[in-house]
Amino acid sequence: MESLQRPVPQSPPPGCPMHAGVSTPLYGEMFSADPGAVYDKLRANGPAAPVELAPGVDATLVTSHEAALRVLQNPGMFARDSRRWAALNEGRVPMDSPVLPMMFYRPNCLFTDGAEHLRLRKAVTESLDRLNDNRLNRHVERIAGYLIDQFSALGRADLLNDYAKLLPLLLFNQLFGCPADIGDRLTRSMSALFDGLDVIQANEELTSCLMDLVALKRRQPGDDITSWLIQHPAGLRDEELKDQLVMLMGAGVEPERNLIGNALLLLLSGEGGAGLRIEDALDDVLWNNPPIANYATHYPMQDLNLGGVPMDAGSPVVISFAAANSDPVLTDARLTLSKGAHLAWGAGPHACPAKSPAQLIALSAIECLLNALPDVTLAVPAESVEWRPGPFQRGLVSLPVRFSPVAARTTGPAVGADTAPAPAPAQAAAEQVQAYPQAAATGPARAPQKKGWWSSFLDVFRV
Numbered sequence: 108m109e110s111l112q113r114p115v116p117q118s119p120p121p122g123c124p125m126h127a128g129v130s131t132p133l134y135g136e137m138f139s140a141d142p143g144a145v146y147d148k149l150r151a152n153g154p155a156a157p158v159e160l161a162p163g164v165d166a167t168l169v170t171s172h173e174a175a176l177r178v179l180q181n182p183g184m185f186a187r188d189s190r191r192w193a194a195l196n197e198g199r200v201p202m203d204s205p206v207l208p209m210m211f212y213r214p215n216c217l218f219t220d221g222a223e224h225l226r227l228r229k230a231v232t233e234s235l236d237r238l239n240d241n242r243l244n245r246h247v248e249r250i251a252g253y254l255i256d257q258f259s260a261l262g263r264a265d266l267l268n269d270y271a272k273l274l275p276l277l278l279f280n281q282l283f284g285c286p287a288d289i290g291d292r293l294t295r296s297m298s299a300l301f302d303g304l305d306v307i308q309a310n311e312e313l314t315s316c317l318m319d320l321v322a323l324k325r326r327q328p329g330d331d332i333t334s335w336l337i338q339h340p341a342g343l344r345d346e347e348l349k350d351q352l353v354m355l356m357g358a359g360v361e362p363e364r365n366l367i368g369n370a371l372l373l374l375l376s377g378e379g380g381a382g383l384r385i386e387d388a389l390d391d392v393l394w395n396n397p398p399i400a401n402y403a404t405h406y407p408m409q410d411l412n413l414g415g416v417p418m419d420a421g422s423p424v425v426i427s428f429a430a431a432n433s434d435p436v437l438t439d440a441r442l443t444l445s446k447g448a449h450l451a452w453g454a455g456p457h458a459c460p461a462k463s464p465a466q467l468i469a470l471s472a473i474e475c476l477l478n479a480l481p482d483v484t485l486a487v488p489a490e491s492v493e494w495r496p497g498p499f500q501r502g503l504v505s506l507p508v509r510f511s512p513v514a515a516r517t518t519g520p521a522v523g524a525d526t527a528p529a530p531a532p533a534q535a536a537a538e539q540v541q542a543y544p545q546a547a548a549t550g551p552a553r554a555p556q557k558k559g560w561w562s563s564f565l566d567v568f569r570v
Contacts, residue, residue: 130159133168133401133498140494142400142501146170146430154414158425160498161206165194166423167416168401170430172437172450174414178405178424179455185405185424186220187457188212192406193421208306209499210404210423214347215354217457224456226341231351232460234335238282243464244471250277251475253564256515259479263486266476267506271367272298273560274472275360280561283352284331285320291559292316297356317349359461365398365502366469372506374473376489385473389466390444393432393451400429400501403453426450429501483510 131149132138138145149156154171169175178185189212194200200207212218216228254273258264276297280290293316299309320333322345328334332355336348343351369392374383383391392398403426407418418424428450432441440448452459459465477483486507493504558566 130157130165131168132159134159134161134496136496138498139496142429143433146427146433150430150434153416155416155418155424158498160423160425161201161204163199163201164204164206164423166404166425167418168425168427168430169413170427170434171414172431172434175426175428175431175450176454177413178426179403179450179453179457182220182456184408184411186408187218187224187403187405188220189218189404189406191408191421192423193419194423196421205306206498208300208310209402213350213353215350216460217354217358227343227347227351228456228460230336230339230341230343231355234332234339235461235464237335238332238464240464240467243467246278246281247274247468247471248475249568250274250281250564251472252479252516253277253567255476255479259513259515262512263507263509265505265507266371267364267368267503270476271364271371271472271506272301274367275363275468277561277564278468279356279359282331283320283333284324284329285561286323287562287565289316289320289323290561290565293320293356294559294561297360301361313353314349317352318345320352321345321348355461358459359465361500361502362398363465363468365500366392366465367472368503368506369396369398369501370469370473371476372485372489372492372503374477375483375485375508377485385470385477387444388473389469390446394441394444394449395432396501397428397432397449397451398501399451399499401425401427402499403428403457425498426453428453480510480513483508 131145133142133145149158149168150170154174155167155169158166158168160166169178189195189210192200192210195210214223214227216224216231219227251270251274254270254277258269264270273294276294280293283293285293292312296309296313296316300306300313321337324331324333324337328337333348333352336343336351366389370385370388373388373391373396374385405424405426407420407422407424409420411418411420413424432449432451437448452462486509492506495502495504
């Protein structure tokens with residue numbers, strides 16, 4: 108613990124980025140194209156280094172596996188409550204910064220500490236524990252089959268936007284017990300938030316539909332996570348319920364889509380994925396392309412020193428799961444894809460509480476796709492796929508594939524594209540017109556809004 112104490116002030120070693128006060132940007136195409144090179148450069152100068160998460164948003168990135176564990180497992184020195192963020196409190200962070208939705212305080216498990224964190228986490232973990240694996244697998248298989256039917260007859264698809272992105276969104280509608288109208292609003296608003304489309308309006312819509320869901324489940328409880336959270340002895344207030352649902356949706360949907368997409372890329376890439384078991388592909392991704400690359404922001408509770416790197420109280424300290432996993436000290440464990448050493452699921456009191464369900468969902472989703480489209484191949488060279496820019500996630504922009512057309516197995520009304528994936532093929536475009544409410548036709552008559560993904564799914568399966 109001596110290394111966490113504030114020593115006599117000293118200058119960083121020559122060559123260290125902190126010596127010149129230079130922050131490395133974790134955004135833009137250069138970073139997203141080769142983040143590993145950035146992590147290697149930062150790691151060469153110590154266990155942590157200054158970075159810029161977005162223009163005007165400074166932080167310290169922890170790249171050492173050992174140092175990451177010290178932060179993650181030491182809640183007495185590092186807090187998760189972002190109300191401690193000094194620069195934000197002092198008005199030095201742009202309020203329109205794209206990273207703020209991921210860093211703003213919410214009264215949920217991610218941003219609380221101590222007894223309050225234990226109370227909220229207990230409600231969440233004990234509600235998740237009520238999920239039955241067989242039931243979860245059935246949900247995934249049904250949703251996967253429905254989504255595959257939307258493009259199977261075309262012989263081509265974007266597996267990221269047509270499949271990996273939508274599957275967890277629809278699954279959480281199922282797990283939360285959403286009726287058709289609330290589910291469509293939830294899917295639309297979460298999709299817009301993840302894609303950075305009018306995030307202020309999307310956040311307002313998300314809050315509104317989740318509060319409506321909580322009110323509904325208080326009146327009419329069901330066999331779903333929302334009802335279980337309401338019934339939990341922790342006695343969560345409506346606002347707390349809403350924010351636990353936001354946390355579950357955000358922590359489940361974005362990482363899950365990246366885990367599915369990154370594993371599919373590996374499996375379909377030929378050289379690296381040929382003959383690889385799905386389980387091994389998922390382990391490879393968790394080691395080498397973790398879906399959440401940099402996150403778990405902590406705030407030192409006092410000025411301190413971490414392995415020779417000074418950190419000010421209230422300054423953001425971000426854990427690089429990707430850099431920690433590629434730390435040279437873990438070479439042997441990484442080569443054998445050891446499940447116990449990587450940090451993709453975090454560590455300490457805030458470690459992911461849904462590790463097993465998340466892996467089951469990804470495994471089932473990929474199995475369903477490969478069984479339905481056995482000759483699926485990449486439509487572009489693996490090295491040419493584009494990665495989404497941004498400091499937190501490691502996810503694809505798209506994953507174009509081709510395959511032998513297969514007739515759809517289910518029938519139902521045409522799916523509207525209020526959360527539509529990539530532009531549909533020409534012959535399907537007429538049925539895939541965007542239908543955001545704010546984009547409705549103007550004039551004396553409004554164009555009818557097409558059904559959303561969730562209500563269309565419910566129409567097919569009468570769930």
